[in-house]
Amino acid sequence: KNQVEQSPQSLIILEGKNCTLQCNYTVSPFSNLRWYKQDTGRGPVSLTIMTFSENTKSNGRYTATLDADTKQSSLHITASQLSDSASYICVVSDRGSTLGRLYFGRGTQLTVWP
Amino acid sequence: EADIYQTPRYLVIGTGKKITLECSQTMGHDKMYWYQQDPGMELHLIHYSYGVNSTEKGDLSSESTVSRIRTEHFPLTLESARPSHTSQYLCASSEQEGEQYFGPGTRLTVT
Numbered sequence: 001k002n003q004v005e006q007s008p009q010s011l012i013i014l015e016g017k018n019c020t021l022q023c024n025y026t027v028s029p030f031s032n033l034r035w036y037k038q039d040t041g042r043g044p045v046s047l048t049i050m051t052f053s054e055n056t057k058s059n060g061r062y063t064a065t066l067d068a069d070t071k072q073s074s075l076h077i078t079a080s081q082l083s084d085s086a087s088y089i090c091v092v093s094d095r096g097s098t099l100g101r102l103y104f105g106r107g108t109q110l111t112v113w114p
Numbered sequence: 115e116a117d118i119y120q121t122p123r124y125l126v127i128g129t130g131k132k133i134t135l136e137c138s139q140t141m142g143h144d145k146m147y148w149y150q151q152d153p154g155m156e157l158h159l160i161h162y163s164y165g166v167n168s169t170e171k172g173d174l175s176s177e178s179t180v181s182r183i184r185t186e187h188f189p190l191t192l193e194s195a196r197p198s199h200t201s202q203y204l205c206a207s208s209e210q211e212g213e214q215y216f217g218p219g220t221r222l223t224v225t
Contacts, residue, residue, distance in 0.1 A: 004156075034213070043118075043204050043216030044157075089156075102214065104156040 003027070006090050006105035014113050017080055021108045023073040023090030031095040035064050035075045038087045038107065047075070047088075080112045117141050120205050120217040127195055128225055135190045135220045137205030146188040147214065149204040150174060157204060163188060195224045 004025045013019050025033070032051045036044035048057040048064040050073070057064050061078045077084055087107040094101050118139040127133055139146065144165045149157040149172075159172030163182040177199070178192050188207075192199055202221050206214040 009154075041219070041221065043206070043218050045216070046213055049213060102159070104158075106154065106156045109154075 004105040010109040027092040029095040031093040118217040139207040143207035
């Protein structure tokens with residue numbers, strides 16, 4: 001069964017600190033992995049997308065890594081800001097259908113305190 | 115920010131009412147999707163469309179129906195709402211093999 005598991009479920013950090021969120025997946029065949037940020041009451045917004053051959057991708061203070069051999073990804077947030085408080089969702093796309101089916105994790109709820 | 119819109123953003127209705135959630139996009143995307151998301155849970159695909167006059171059911175069984183008469187418009191209808199339909203509904207669109215862009219969502223509460 002194709003699955004995406006994220007940890008931790010929730011995380012509280014102080015403003016200015018760094019943090020790392022984890023994603024493990026079993027989706028096969030693999031096409032790409034995305035990290036989305038979802039603010040409360042809003043739709044998800046894409047942060048990064050990585051294909052099989054990419055092992056790191058940055059977007060400002062967000063850096064995603066991918067180990068396709070172990071089927072693990074991480075999202076590192078540097079110098080956190082209050083606006084980083086959101087749910088971060090790991091999404092994996094398969095290569096087995098024309099739809100390019102997306103498999104969603106449950107997200108990590110990040111809270112940044114001043 | 116992506117040009118995809120959903121209305122209403124919030125809706126509280128009584129059991130048995132018929133409702134339509136609107137979704138429109140101005141990007142000319144062929145593919146459109148409806149997801150259901152409960153708090154703290156993953157998104158579940160309930161409907162998708164490859165283009166005009168194309169609609170398919172997703173992974174999660176849903177009592178809702180959709181239509182795709184125009185490229186930019188993908189409304190979702192519940193003929194008779196029930197408390198079990200209380201959830202957040204997210205619409206998305208994409209180019210043929212591209213990234214999905216999400217709307218802001220409709221939070222539905224059925225009393």
